[in-house]
Amino acid sequence: MQGIKPSMRSPLGREIPDQVDPVLEELVRGIIAQVADKWTMLILEVLEEHGTLRFTQIGKLTEGISQKMLTQTLRQMERDGFVSRIVHPVIPPKVEYSLTELGHSLSAAFCGVWEWAAARHADIEAARRAFEARNRAD
Amino acid sequence: MQGIKPSMRSPLGREIPDQVDPVLEELVRGIIAQVADKWTMLILEVLEEHGTLRFTQIGKLTEGISQKMLTQTLRQMERDGFVSRIVHPVIPPKVEYSLTELGHSLSAAFCGVWEWAAARHADIEAARRAFEARNRAD
DNA sequence: CGGAATCCTGACAGATACTG
DNA sequence: CAGTATCTGTCAGGATTCCG
Numbered sequence: 001m002q003g004i005k006p007s008m009r010s011p012l013g014r015e016i017p018d019q020v021d022p023v024l025e026e027l028v029r030g031i032i033a034q035v036a037d038k039w040t041m042l043i044l045e046v047l048e049e050h051g052t053l054r055f056t057q058i059g060k061l062t063e064g065i066s067q068k069m070l071t072q073t074l075r076q077m078e079r080d081g082f083v084s085r086i087v088h089p090v091i092p093p094k095v096e097y098s099l100t101e102l103g104h105s106l107s108a109a110f111c112g113v114w115e116w117a118a119a120r121h122a123d124i125e126a127a128r129r130a131f132e133a134r135n136r137a138d
Numbered sequence: 139m140q141g142i143k144p145s146m147r148s149p150l151g152r153e154i155p156d157q158v159d160p161v162l163e164e165l166v167r168g169i170i171a172q173v174a175d176k177w178t179m180l181i182l183e184v185l186e187e188h189g190t191l192r193f194t195q196i197g198k199l200t201e202g203i204s205q206k207m208l209t210q211t212l213r214q215m216e217r218d219g220f221v222s223r224i225v226h227p228v229i230p231p232k233v234e235y236s237l238t239e240l241g242h243s244l245s246a247a248f249c250g251v252w253e254w255a256a257a258r259h260a261d262i263e264a265a266r267r268a269f270e271a272r273n274r275a276d
Numbered sequence: 277c278g279g280a281a282t283c284c285t286g287a288c289a290g291a292t293a294c295t296g
Numbered sequence: 297c298a299g300t301a302t303c304t305g306t307c308a309g310g311a312t313t314c315c316g
Contacts (some may be wrong), residue, residue, distance in 0.1 A: 001310055028255040029179070031262060035251075036174030041167070055278055071279060081265025092277040093316085102261055109254030113173075116247030117166040123240055124169060127219025193298055204290055210297065230297040231296085 034080070035106055039065055039073040044099070047083065048107050052098040065110055172218070173244055177203055177211040182237070185221065186245050190236040220244055 034040060037068050039062070046061045053061070074097060077083045082103035086131060088094040099107070147212060177200070184199045185191060190201070197208050212235060215221045222243035226232040237245070 024256070024259065027259055027263075028252065029176075031255045031259065032174060032179070032251055033176060036170060038167070038171060041170070067279080068311090069309065072309090079266055079269040080262050081268075087278095089314090093279085095278060102258060102265070105254065105258065111252050112250035113170055113247050113276065114166065116243065117169045118162070120240060120243065121162065121165055123167075124218050127240070128217055128220075131217040205299080206291085207289070210289095225298095229296090231299080233298060 010073070031080075034076065035082075035110070037073070040067050040077060040108070042118065043070075043073055043077065044082070044107055044110075047097065047099045052096050055095050055097070058097060077103070169218075172214065173220075173248070175211070177207050178215060179248070181208075181211055181215065182220070182241065182245055182248075185235065185241070186239045190234050193233050193235070196235060215241070 035044075042062050042065070043058060046058055050057075050061065055070070055074075058074070059065060059067065063069065065073075074083065074085070078085045080102075081100055083097050084100050086096045086098075088096070150169070173182075180200050180203070181196060184196055188195075188199065193208070193212075197205065199205060200208065203211075212221060212223070216223045218240075219238055221235050222237075222238050224234045226234070
């Protein structure tokens with residue numbers, strides 16, 4: 001009886017109810033889906049590494065992103081409180097982005113998944129090769 | 139100089155190189171994208187909670203999944219070594235799925251993100267309301 | 277410079293039908 | 297029961313153009 005929801009295995013002794021509010025669950029799932037998004041993760045990393053950056057700079061540092069997705073992703077991250085967006089009313093425009101405390105904490109939370117993936121990727125690759133071999137045999 | 143990659147902030151003192159192999163990075167990113175997939179996460183949870191299950195049972199317990207996506211997702215998870223698939227050669231067919239050790243460890247790895255999301259969802263919702271209010275004002 | 281608006285396509289999800 | 301095959305629609309996301 002263990003689940004990926006912390007309510008069922010939380011090492012902290014906190015009294016999280018076993019029956020998680022389905023509304024909360026749905027919300028949390030949505031949040032995870034968003035933060036696990038390709039561009040969100042990349043931008044998160046770029047901002048972690050470089051601190052405050054301007055729009056175009058993020059675009060250059062985020063390999064392969066289109067202007068549309070950059071705008072869209074940054075908006076979403078701003079909306080969720082992960083990045084702060086400061087507009088300097090000058091000509092030409094200057095907009096600076098940086099991670100909020102919430103953004104940094106998100107980054108830290110994902111660190112565990114990164115460590116897991118880095119530690120186990122060899123097992124995954126092995127599993128894939130084994131799977132290939134199995135299916136080639138029939 | 140901090141990133142979401144553990145190489146830059148790993149609390150464990152292990153000697154992970156600061157310059158992560160870009161190939162590995164791409165792989166890890168792909169893995170995360172997959173495991174963060176909606177159905178993958180749901181099935182992961184269902185199997186954690188119920189142990190070994192048959193194809194149809196997983197379908198019933200995974201609200202809203204189509205039979206196509208169930209097959210597809212289970213195949214992928216089997217390919218990556220997260221679930222084992224045992225076919226009993228009887229009539230009618232009987233196929234049993236269960237998590238492997240790798241699957242359980244994946245589940246555990248994501249627990250941290252769940253805890254983060256559960257702990258911080260109020261902040262995110264507040265940020266969203268503030269964002270709404272801000273944009274309503276102009 | 278930092279976007280917004282528009283158009284377009286291809287990948288992927290859902291529904292349906294068939295099968296060992 | 298546990299799939300496969302096929303068709304179709306939707307929609308995320310790229311390219312392009314324009315604007316304060």
